[in-house]
Amino acid sequence: MAGEVKGWCPGARRPMESGDGLILRLRPHGGRLTPDQAQALADLAETYGDGAIELSARAHPHLRGVRPEVLPEIHRILARHGLLDAEADMEARRNILVAPLWRAEDHALEMAAALEAALGEAPPLPAKFGFALDLGPQAILGGASADIRIERSPEGLILRAEGMALGEPVSAEEAPAKALALAHWFAENRGEAGRMARLIGSGLRPPLAAAQTPLTAAPPGLGPQAPGFHLAFPFGRVEAEALRSLARAPLRLTPWRSAVVEGLREAPDIPGLILDPLDPLLRVSACVGAPGCASAEGATRDLARSLAALVPQGARLHVSGCAKGCAHPRPAEATLLARPDGRFDFIRDGSAKAPPHLTGLASAEIPAILRGSFAPSL
Ligand code: SF4
Structure with missing residues (x-):
């Protein structure tokens, strides 16, 4: 029962196989981790995972790099902390995103x-x-x-x-x-x-007495917000030690690979977090890539990190290990797609699935391409 079952969203009960072991996707109730739960996840990541928790675009924390034989022990710990559903099908239905403010x-x-x-x-x-x-x-x-x-x-x-x-x-x-x-x-x-x-x-309409528009606003910036301090995780990844340090108050998880730490008014002094709303890392997305994902054609995050400073405010660079584009399924101003020959294809204003604008780029060629791409119109 270790692998993904087609047609079901992977979870803690039905983990997904990946290049570096199993991925367990958790669904904390109300999109919120209590301090005890966050501590438990940090301990699990360190003891049985790859040492970090990754947050998805649905605000679901993941444990990666898990060996199948330790699943029963992980389940026991998750259950003790209210992080495990009794059945896999109920877990799969609980796709509920809760706005953090x-x-x-x-x-x-x-x-x-x-x-x-x-x-x-x-x-x-x-x-x-x-x-x-x-x-x-x-x-x-x-x-x-x-x-x-x-x-x-x-x-x-x-x-x-x-x-x-x-x-x-x-x-x-x-x-x-x-x-x-x-x-x-x-x-x-x-x-x-x-x-x-x-x-x-397709033209069908549900039987709703639809009459009012939502009162919309942009996602909150990093920094103090009414319920606490909003901070982000580079590529959605928070190391166990940083999570443990943050876990002095409940964490409200967001779909922007960030969290609001309840009651916190000032930036915490914890390495490995994004605290500045102008941090270039907020303008890049990258999936785990190789070797963590079995589908990846190449490594992604080191390249994305090295290119972040070239991405202007308001634009996004997405570096993807394959055309699935998990880290940013929507179009980005610039997307780099890894190839099996160690080079990259470049897609302008499209998703990772879109036809490339340039193909077969060596890493050393990419900064100049990005400068040229961003300069005139962005
Ligand atoms: S985009 Fe491809 S390589 Fe990256 S995590 Fe998704 S499946 Fe793996």
Whole structure:
């Protein structure tokens, strides 16, 4: 039972095989790690993993490099800390993203728990199908992947299907049940569509009294925020020691490979974190690449780190180990795609799947290409 089962999103119960061992993807309840849970993950990463936790674009922490024979012990520890579902299919359904700037009066954790309970009655859904609870003062998760959203509008909460501009006004009490009903509608009508936006794009409309737009805002910058201090992890990776140092307060995990440390007002003095909103590392994305991923054609992160200073504010460089583009599935101003011959293809204004603009670049040629690419129009 160690490998990934096709059609299911990998989790702690169904780990995924990779080049450096198993990956366990965890789904902390409410998108939040308590200090005990964060300490436990740091210990697990050090004892059984590759020494770090990686955070996905769905705010799911990963343990990497795990040997199959230690899974029972890891499961025992995860269960003791409330980080393991009883069954793999329930774990796979709990794709719930919680916006990190929620206030006590938003009752975000309570709604996340109610939605989790409701998902016990959910129909079979595609592996990537997910929910966003965007309950803070404004909806900030618009750029993050989700199919059903509960958001703030000027009038109160709304339930919105991804792909629709308007949502139906709902109370906090009725929102989880109505979200589940919308998931049922999707499952009954989806045909070949794997995501809500595609179904809505085909012209079908769910039975929602859609009347209000969400009150949207950009994702929060790094630094002090109302609930605590917002800091980021280079390429989503936080070493066990840094995680242990951070784990003096609850951590709200974000889809931007960052976390809000509750109650913290000042930048912590911990190596290996991104604290400056102008840090060039915020402008680059790179998957684990070789040798960590079995699909990778080459190494990625050292190159991305070395090129970060060439990327101007507002632009993004994505270095990908293969065309799957896990670290940044959307288009970027510049994408470098590793090739089996140790060189890279260059894609301008596209995703890792797009046709390359230049092919077969040696690493030494890339800085000049990037300077030229970014200079005139960005
Ligand atoms: S993009 Fe390719 S190489 Fe990178 S992590 Fe995903 S599958 Fe592996």
